[in-house]
Amino acid sequence: MKTAVVTGSAGGIGTATVAAFEGAGFTVHGVDRGESFPALDRLDALVCAHGISGRRLGDGPVETCTEAGWDAVLDANLKSVFLYAKQAIPALRANGGGAIVTLSSALGLVGGDDDFATHAYAASKAGVIGLTRAMAVTYARDGIRVNCICPGTVETPFVDGYLEKFHKHEIDKVRQELHARQPVGRMGRPDEIAHLALYLCSKEAEFVTGSSMTIDGGWTAM
Numbered sequence: 001m002k003t004a005v006v007t008g009s010a011g012g013i014g015t016a017t018v019a020a021f022e023g024a025g026f027t028v029h030g031v032d033r034g035e036s037f038p039a040l041d042r043l044d045a046l047v048c049a050h051g052i053s054g055r056r057l058g059d060g061p062v063e064t065c066t067e068a069g070w071d072a073v074l075d076a077n078l079k080s081v082f083l084y085a086k087q088a089i090p091a092l093r094a095n096g097g098g099a100i101v102t103l104s105s106a107l108g109l110v111g112g113d114d115d116f117a118t119h120a121y122a123a124s125k126a127g128v129i130g131l132t133r134a135m136a137v138t139y140a141r142d143g144i145r146v147n148c149i150c151p152g153t154v155e156t157p158f159v160d161g162y163l164e165k166f167h168k169h170e171i172d173k174v175r176q177e178l179h180a181r182q183p184v185g186r187m188g189r190p191d192e193i194a195h196l197a198l199y200l201c202s203k204e205a206e207f208v209t210g211s212s213m214t215i216d217g218g219w220t221a222m
Contacts, residue, residue, distance in 0.1 A: 003027045003042045004201065007084060008050030012156030013103065016190035017049050020198045037084060043091035044098045045201040048084055049193075051103060051125075052076045055162065059120045070120045077124035081131060085146075089139060097143020099201040100135065103193075104128040106152045106216045125150075129212050136210030145209035147200045152216025153178050154188040182217030 004021045008014030009030025021028045026045070029038045033050070053059065054076075058069035081102055092098035107118070108125030132148040139146065153159070159178065167174040179186045196215055199205055214220055 001025065001027050002044040003029070003040060004045040004047060005029045005031060005038065005040070005043065005084075005088065006047045006049055007031045007080075008048070008103075012049075012158055013151070013154060013190045013193045014049040016194035017047050017197050020191065020194035021045070021047075021201075024198055024202075037087045040091060042095055043088060044095060045101070046084060046088040046092070046099075047101045047103075047197050047201070048081050049103050049197070050076075050080065051105075053158070053162070054118055054121050055166070059118045062119050065120055073120035074124050074127070077121070078127040078131070081128055085131075085135060089135075089142075089144060092144050093139075093142045098145075099205075100132075100144065100146045101197045101200050102128050102132045102146070102148045104132070104148045104150045104212065106150050106214060106220050109150055109212070109214065110220050132212065133210050140209055145200075145205070147205075147208060147210070148212040149193060149196055149200070150212055150214045150216070150220075151188055151193050152182060152214075152219040154190060154193060156190055159187070182219050183222065184217040186217065188215065188217060 004026045006014055006017045006028055009018050010032040018028050018030050054069055054073035057072045058066040059073055085100055105125040107122045108129050129148050132146050136146040163171045163174055193215060200208060
């Protein structure tokens with residue numbers, strides 16, 4: 001039986017990813033904030049589904065973003081991917097290969113707009129794309145494929161928390177605005193991201209590596 005480690009497993013995309021991989025027959029080890037990488041006899045896939053926005057840490061435009069907020073966001077979103085991959089690669093190599101899937105963002109590809117002026121977040125997610133591509137080239141010879149998913153706005157508990165903190169008196173209005181931002185007229189669902197991750201770790205995706213796959217309802221195409 002194949003084994004996967006999924007980070008950020010306690011909610012949103014991570015929880016949906018655990019369910020999708022278990023449904024496909026994987027033994028899944030979920031890891032969330034503050035938990036260490038498990039020691040495994042076998043590893044076939046690592047999905048880094050964790051991340052923070054940084055808004056609560058002072059992330060925003062460069063001129064208002066605090067240095068502490070910048071460091072916290074880069075550590076949580078980029079350095080952590082490096083650390084998880086560093087632990088996973090020897091185990092994947094020992095198993096004859098496998099797959100790593102990282103989670104970036106549509107904001108790692110485009111600048112966004114003033115409503116999404118979170119510069120540390122955008123920098124961290126662009127960094128994830130760069131790290132993904134570099135690892136894909138280096139570890140292809142070991143049979144390890146590395147790909148990145150770039151979601152648009154996904155309806156998760158994270159979005160609920162954002163609305164409660166920053167738009168407490170207009171939650172329904174802003175939620176509808178978030179839906180309407182995408183050409184398809186709605187936010188994404190966690191299970192849609194999860195099943196793309198599952199595909200990238202499947203036999204059917206054995207020729208796919210170094211890719212950054214956008215799944216954003218057409219937002220970056222506008």
